[in-house]
Amino acid sequence: MIGKGRAAWGRYVLGPALGVMSMTGVALAQDAGGDAALVARGRYLATAADCAACHTTPHGGRPFAGGYGIASPLGSIYAANITPSKVAGIGAYTEAQFGRAVREGIRGDGARLYPAMPYTSYARLTDADIHALYVYFMQEVRPVDERPPATHLPFPFNLRFSMMVWNALYLDNTRFAPDPAKSAEVNRGAYLAIGLGHCDTCHTPRNVMMAEIGGKELGGASLGAWIAPNITPDPVSGIGNWSSDDLFRYLKTGDVPGKAQAAGPMAEAIEHSFQYLTDDDLKAIVAYVRQVPALRDAADSRPRESFGMASGREAALRGVSGTLDNGEKIFSGDCAACHQPGGQGSRDSYYPQLFHNTATGASTPDNLIAAIVEGVDRTVGGQHVFMPGFSHGSYVDELSDQDVADVGNYVLTHFGNPAVKISAADVASIRHGGPKPLLARVGGYIVPALAGAVVVLLALVGLVVARRRRG
Ligand code: HEC
Ligand code: HEC
Ligand code: HEC
Structure with missing residues (x-):
């Protein structure tokens, strides 16, 4: 977990x-x-x-x-x-x-x-x-x-001086300078959000050399098991429909009823860091995030928090017609106790509703699968929020890849984005990618980065040697 x-x-x-x-x-x-x-x-x-x-x-x-x-x-x-x-x-x-x-x-x-x-x-x-x-x-x-x-590290990766080459390519050694065209608040937000490597490290996609892709700031990226979604102000693909208060509340607590909950690496960031920021600093981050250029993904047709039925009861009734399939059985046995048969969650919203929820309305099922497999674990303001992961070693049922796919598909058709489908192979791949601690994601790009540096270095050495021989 x-x-x-x-x-x-x-x-x-x-x-x-x-x-x-x-x-x-x-x-x-x-x-x-x-x-x-x-x-x-x-x-x-x-x-x-x-x-x-x-x-x-x-x-x-x-x-x-x-x-x-x-x-x-x-x-x-x-x-x-x-x-x-x-x-x-x-x-x-x-x-x-x-x-x-x-x-x-x-x-x-x-x-x-x-x-x-x-x-x-x-x-x-x-x-x-x-x-x-x-x-x-x-x-x-x-x-x-x-x-x-x-x-x-094995040769040639143990050559620490090869990092000089990498630095020449990727280290922008300039201090933060406020943009005079922007307000003091937005500038402070930029310093926190980007300068301290906060939001962009996860939410901005990277190329194979570990550099963030220009022009795609906060456009969404996969971190392995979890996806850090597009959080630009685009009203369809991003969080343009969230109010500033929603975003503030999400960063401070990880829970915005009717929109989203934070699990995985986002829960870690909130638990260990964001919840301790002052309100003014959180507001500055919000102000900054809300003015980055909006990015639209062609695959998205509706905001991810807009899917699903507000009437949970109706949704539940629809499902009960005919014989119970595997997904429905698992939902009623393993999920409904907390999220309710109609998916509306508990009244105090400690157990969140599954419709109007970004995890079920996204155009990729990754975060829904990861939530079922890994669960949710977040301690904020002294309060422990916990959903067990349905995997080996948990106190709840261990679900097979097919089971997770079935219950996930049930949730998607009844409460979320019905165009998204989950296969057992999707579940196996997410299971393989997680659970990952914050650092594991660095592992993925460190190798190409080091390899690139070493290749450039060896090429330079080769050039020098060839020149010497000729001379
Ligand atoms: C360690 C990686 C990481 C960092 C750092 C991080 N995020 Fe996230 N963020 C995620 C992941 C993963 C999710 C999806 C969580 C989930 O659905 O449970 C997420 C979800 C979100 C969401 C909800 C989006 C949605 O549609 O549900 C918002 C808003 C958000 N992050 C804003 C921020 C901001 C602002 C920062 C910087 C202050 C930040 N994040 C830093 C990984 C990260
Ligand atoms: C023991 C109670 C419990 C059970 C059982 C349970 N959940 Fe949850 N679920 C929670 C809690 C608590 C949260 C997190 C609430 C928060 O973050 O504020 C949650 C969050 C979620 C989320 C949002 C995750 C995100 O990252 O945004 C989804 C989706 C979800 N549950 C689906 C399921 C499904 C599907 C099942 C059955 C396979 C299930 N839950 C079983 C308690 C439970
Ligand atoms: C994402 C992980 C990560 C974070 C966050 C991080 N560090 Fe590091 N730091 C490392 C690693 C790994 C090394 C060793 C790298 C190596 O051996 O080349 C290191 C090395 C260092 C060193 C060199 C120490 C020595 O003599 O070897 C200093 C100083 C340092 N970090 C300070 C900090 C400070 C201060 C912060 C917060 C502002 C910080 N680090 C945040 C991963 C991190």
């Missing part, structure tokens, strides 16, 4: 004092109350940038002690210990070295980091924010004197 092992995040809960803080590069830190305010701001930034997602291992790892391995077919890339330990962490880093590691991918000893560390996103961080982060890590994070496992 995704996100379950990260309960340790409670430790990063922010005090209400942070409510007054803004995240963009204002000189607030220097003016307000010296180090305590600076440390608090650094802590807030570390939460907003989700440093712990990689640098703290799930299931009770010590904060920022590293050791989480990003699986790639070439071997694991382990996140570093970034506690202020002088022997195992970054205790000996100067602020300048820290800034270079976070924004340029250059380690204290000069070696290049693999782009599994998202320095390409953090390159936009302002000097003031790097300062606050540095002070927080040095003054408040507890040193842990244990080294995480070393990363050993």
Whole structure:
């Protein structure tokens, strides 16, 4: 179950004092109350940038002690210990070295980091924010004197300097600069949404070299088992029909009745990071998202939250005519207890309605399948929202691929987009793609990225050697 092992995040809960803080590069830190305010701001930034997602291992790892391995077919890339330990962490880093590691991918000893560390996103961080982060890590994070496992990739991927080639292609080493044509709020939202690598890392599609595809910002992307949908302001393919309050509520809680619930990687992002952002910062993200260029997908005919019948009872009656098929039997045995026979959910909407729900109205069934197979698990504001996954090891029935396809098709025809059909093979493929922790998605693109860098490097070496021979 995704996100379950990260309960340790409670430790990063922010005090209400942070409510007054803004995240963009204002000189607030220097003016307000010296180090305590600076440390608090650094802590807030570390939460907003989700440093712990990689640098703290799930299931009770010590904060920022590293050791989480990003699986790639070439071997694991382990996140570093970034506690202020002088022997195992970054205790000996100067602020300048820290800034270079976070924004340029250059380690204290000069070696290049693999782009599994998202320095390409953090390159936009302002000097003031790097300062606050540095002070927080040095003054408040507890040193842990244990080294995480070393990363050993096979030759030629162990040539860290080949990352210089990759950086030349893909690292845009410029700090965030506000766009004077946009409001201060939209600019702050851009800094949070894109600068801290928040929304685009998942919602913008990428090419095989790991670069985000230009002109497709927030246009939707597959992350393996889950799809991060199109969240541009397009009224058909995106979220143009959502109000600003809907979007705010979704980011803060993960639940907008009659529209959508957050599961999978989105639930993780809300649980560990977004719910702790100040209301002003969340509103800024909303303002930013609502003004990116709208993108329409030709396959979409209606907004995904518009499908299904408002009258659940009628829907249920329609299904009961004739003999019960497998999907209907499973729905009534395994789903209806919570979502009700008519799919209308519970009155308090703790159990959501299945019509007017983006998971059942989308033009791809991925998130519906993933929700059935993996369930939903999200702790927000101290409240645990939980749907069991119908897979091996769960307390509920284990459903076969065919069973999931049957019940999924029942849900689609009665409550969702009836044009979408699920096969057992679709279910098998989603099962294979998940459950994946946040980091696993990096594995998919790290290999082509490294391979590209190495190929370019070897080509350069070859050129030089050939020239020497000739000369
Ligand atoms: C998506 C995963 C991920 C996130 C998020 C992340 N890091 Fe990293 N970081 C890594 C990995 C992996 C490495 C080691 C890469 C390597 O060995 O080349 C690393 C290395 C580092 C290093 C180099 C340490 C050393 O001496 O080896 C620093 C400093 C660092 N990260 C700081 C941060 C900070 C600060 C944040 C939040 C602002 C952050 N990281 C967020 C994955 C991440
Ligand atoms: C770690 C990956 C990840 C990140 C980061 C992320 N999202 Fe998502 N997002 C998803 C996935 C996956 C879904 C689908 C969740 C589901 O249906 O249960 C989603 C769903 C959504 C939805 C609901 C869309 C719908 O039709 O149901 C909105 C709105 C949204 N994200 C906005 C954002 C914004 C704004 C940000 C940045 C502040 C963001 N997301 C960051 C992965 C991510
Ligand atoms: C034990 C109660 C329970 C059972 C049984 C259950 N669900 Fe759920 N379901 C939930 C809860 C709780 C949520 C999440 C609500 C939230 O996020 O606020 C949910 C969410 C969903 C969603 C939305 C997921 C998303 O990512 O947007 C779908 C679709 C869904 N359930 C379908 C099903 C189907 C189909 C079955 C039967 C195979 C089923 N559920 C069985 C409790 C249940």
